[in-house]
Each structure stands twice: as structure tokens, then as C-alpha cells.
Amino acid sequence: QVQLQESGPGLVKASETLSLTCTVSGDSISSYYWTWIRQPPGKGLEWIGYVYYSGSTTYNPSLKSRVTISVDTSKNQFSLRLSSVTAADTAVYYCAASYWASPPSAWGQGTLVTVSS
């Protein structure tokens, strides 16, 4: 069973770049589409985008100009970079695993990232 674990700074300054990594274990990184989802405190869920092991990506248009999702198959990791952050980007960020054209079936525990001014 695939397992995921997010890691990265919990505090990022406004206008800087948020960077998170998700480490995958328990299954091949070529088996899934690797997804990032976020949840502002007390609010709902927002799908950010995904990367396939080949490097192909799809992003939410609302974030597309600022987001990059990449994969490192040698490390069994994939990453999220979100540039020019503001307080509105403060959220719990989840990494998740999906099959093609399917919803996430496995989730990491989530990591809170706070954007400070």
C-alpha cells in the first residue's frame, strides 16, 4: 500500500517561494499520478495539480502561473513549488496518489504552511 509523507518549511515569507516535497513508499512511483491538494485553515479543499512519473503535468488554472510540480524518480519523491506567495496561500498542503482519471486514493498526513508578512 502506497504511503506518502510531506516535508518542507512550515513558515514562508510573503512574496517568496513555497517548496514542499512528498516522499513515496510502498509502491512504484510509476504506478500513480502524484497530486497536491491544499486546505486553508477552517476552509475547504482545493486541487492544485498533478505530475506523472514521465514529468507530464496538469495544473489548476487559478494557480498555473505560480505553480510547478515535478518528480524525481530516483528519490521516489515529487515536489511542489508555489511562487510569489501571499497570506491567501496559508494552508495545509496534502500530497496524494491517484490512478489515471481517478480521485486520490491515498493521502499524506498534510503539512501546514504559514505565509508571514
Add this chain to the structure above:
Amino acid sequence: DIQMTQSPSSLSASVGDRVTITCRASQGISNNLAWFQQKPGRAPKSLIYATSSLQSGVPSKFSGSGSGTDFTLTISSLQPEDFATYYCLQYHVYPFTFGPGTNVDIK
């Protein structure tokens, strides 16, 4: 983007009650609808995909139905561990979009 709505936004129920949550899409999404359960401070847990298929390990008290734009999640007999927030997700087109959630709490 496809907009998802849920009703009610919250409900109070008792142990043993049958609970139904509705999710509506702003356009047809075939059967590409999933349901998630989230407890405070925890990651969402996948319950149902393809409108009515249970994820492995999910008890049969959960069931889903619908097609097109209107979907429901039913919990047949609410238990203490079921008090949580429930989200629907359409994965018919990108970007995938979630409903705003339904909070189920104890009456």
C-alpha cells in the same frame, strides 16, 4: 471550472440515524464523483469513487448514488466514528473540484 455544491452545509444527527448528503455539479460529470471523510486535524479519507464504488476497507454502511449532476452519499446507521466533514469531488474534467463540505455532528 465545474462548480460543486453540497447540501446541507451541516446537520445534527443521532447515533443510529440514517443520513443523506447531496452533491450537485454545475454541469454533467457522468459518474465521475468521489466522496471523502475528514476528521479534525486529519487528512481526508477516501470513501467512494465512481459515484457508488466503495474504496477498499470502507464499511458497507456507506453508499453512493446518482449520475449526471445530482449525487448522494448515505450513511445507513450513523456511528460515533462517523461524525466528521464529508466532501464530494468531481474528477470528470480538470481542474478537479471539491464541494464545500457537509459537517455531520452529534445532536
